[in-house]
Amino acid sequence: MSLNMATPVPVLRLPKGPDPNSRGFDPNSPRFIALCRTSIPTSAAAESDPQQLQEEQHARSVLRERFLRCLLAMSNKKVRFHMHEKVNVEATFGASDIDVLNFQVSDLHTPIGVQKEALIRSQDVISFTFDV
Amino acid sequence: MQCSWLHSGPQLWLQCVHRQVKVTAGKLREEHRGWLLTVDPVSHSVALVSFGEDGASVRVVLGHAVEHVEVLQEPDPDTEERLRSLLPPPETGGPDPDERRRRRSGVRRWLQQNRVPVEEDGNELRVARVLTIRAPYRPDDCSSANQIILDRVQRLLRVQPDPVPDSDPVLEISQAPEIAPGLDGPIPPGH
Numbered sequence: 001m002s003l004n005m006a007t008p009v010p011v012l013r014l015p016k017g018p019d020p021n022s023r024g025f026d027p028n029s030p031r032f033i034a035l036c037r038t039s040i041p042t043s044a045a046a047e048s049d050p051q052q053l054q055e056e057q058h059a060r061s062v063l064r065e066r067f068l069r070c071l072l073a074m075s076n077k078k079v080r081f082h083m084h085e086k087v088n089v090e091a092t093f094g095a096s097d098i099d100v101l102n103f104q105v106s107d108l109h110t111p112i113g114v115q116k117e118a119l120i121r122s123q124d125v126i127s128f129t130f131d132v
Numbered sequence: 133m134q135c136s137w138l139h140s141g142p143q144l145w146l147q148c149v150h151r152q153v154k155v156t157a158g159k160l161r162e163e164h165r166g167w168l169l170t171v172d173p174v175s176h177s178v179a180l181v182s183f184g185e186d187g188a189s190v191r192v193v194l195g196h197a198v199e200h201v202e203v204l205q206e207p208d209p210d211t212e213e214r215l216r217s218l219l220p221p222p223e224t225g226g227p228d229p230d231e232r233r234r235r236r237s238g239v240r241r242w243l244q245q246n247r248v249p250v251e252e253d254g255n256e257l258r259v260a261r262v263l264t265i266r267a268p269y270r271p272d273d274c275s276s277a278n279q280i281i282l283d284r285v286q287r288l289l290r291v292q293p294d295p296v297p298d299s300d301p302v303l304e305i306s307q308a309p310e311i312a313p314g315l316d317g318p319i320p321p322g323h
Contacts, residue, residue, distance in 0.1 A: 059142035066149075066170035069219050070179050070190065084158070100175035100194070122175070126158040127193040131186070132218065 071096055079105070079130045081120060087111075091118065093130070103128075145171040150207050150215050155180065156200040157193045164191055167207060167215055181218060183211070188218065232267050239269040242292045248285065259285055 079093040081103075091105035094117075101122050108115040148168055155164045155178055166180025169190065176195025181188050207215065232255065240257055243250040250259045257265040263276035263285055271286040 056142055059146040060173040063142055063145055063149075063170050063173050066219050067172040067177070067179060070169060070192065073190075073219075086160075098174075100172060100177060122194055123196060125194055126162070126197040127164065127191055129189055129191040132181070132188040132190055 073132060074130050077130050079128050081128045082126050083124050084126065091120075096122075142171075142173050145173075148203055150212060152204040152207065153178075153180065154202045154204055155193050155198060157197045158199070161199060164193060165204070166191060167211060169215070169219060181215065183214065188214070235269050236267070239265065239289065239292070243285070243288065246288055248288065 074093045075095065077093055078090060080088060080090050082088050089108060089110055091108040094104035094106055096103050103120045103122065103125070105118050105120060106116060108118040108120075149170060151168055152165065153168045155166075156162070157164060164180060166182040169179040169181050171178050172195070176198065178193045178195070178198055178201065179190060180193070181190045236252060236255075236257060240250050240252060243257075243259065248259060250257055252258075253264075255267055257269065259265070259276075260281065262278050263274055263281050265285075266273045266275070269289075271289040274282055274285055274289070276282040276285075
């Protein structure tokens with residue numbers, strides 16, 4: 001008598017999804033407060049004086065634009081990340097998110113091998129360098 | 133000159149741009165020297181550039197790791213020039229008025245050929261009243277709040293063929309490629 005067993009199907013256990021009760025972009029959520037450093041607020045002097053406010057805003061936009069051009073110059077180039085505990089890794093820079101919290105990189109050379117795609121947290125990085 | 137970096141405002145940071153600074157970073161207090169490119173107001177990251185024999189290398193120190201910043205010296209004119217060429221500021225001026233007018237009509241005609249509603253508004257082109265194209269009317273000069281229209285118009289501008297120098301509609305037709313009568317394509321054998 002042959003046993004007619006159905007082929008067992010592997011059960012895929014997916015990781016637990018996000019908490020359905022909290023919204024990721026809620027500015028009062030613990031995650032946002034813990035992880036998202038807000039950009040520096042307007043200084044007290046600027047708040048009261050519209051002229052000062054305008055100058056401060058102009059300075060902020062010039063600095064931010066220069067920083068964004070810097071990031072643009074980095075895309076698809078080899079970048080070396082200097083992290084805590086004197087760990088240095090090299091990767092090809094992809095992109096950064098708006099708050100500079102995460103960097104998307106390809107071909108990350110780690111001590112245990114090369115990761116094709118990776119996300120590096122900015123809190124883990126002290127500085128990074130690239131050649132222009 | 134020392135500054136309590138993280139607490140000073142963007143105006144002070146802007147003044148320190150292009151000066152040589154020394155940044156102390158991380159728990160191990162590593163020191164990095166370089167010419168200040170910019171400070172990101174969102175993450176407080178400091179971008180420094182140093183020039184070597186092979187060219188320039190840029191180091192960005194993340195804001196959370198910056199312990200102390202000290203301004204060392206002003207740049208000499210050569211270094212200032214090199215720094216200026218690294219991050220070019222957006223072009224404010226433009227080509228001369230005639231050239232601008234030619235380019236503007238060229239771009240306008242290209243968009244109209246592609247059935248895009250566009251009108252001239254002074255020195256700018258306005259598309260469907262939601263997108264503005266400033267001089268010199270390249271894809272990067274488009275600005276709009278509507279992402280889809282922006283993307284479409286930028287793509288169109290990128291594939292715009294080189295403009296025919298100052299032609300009116302009659303001349304444009306005569307400059308179309310000559311199609312010899314009777315030649316519709318390769319003649320199949322046996323005919």
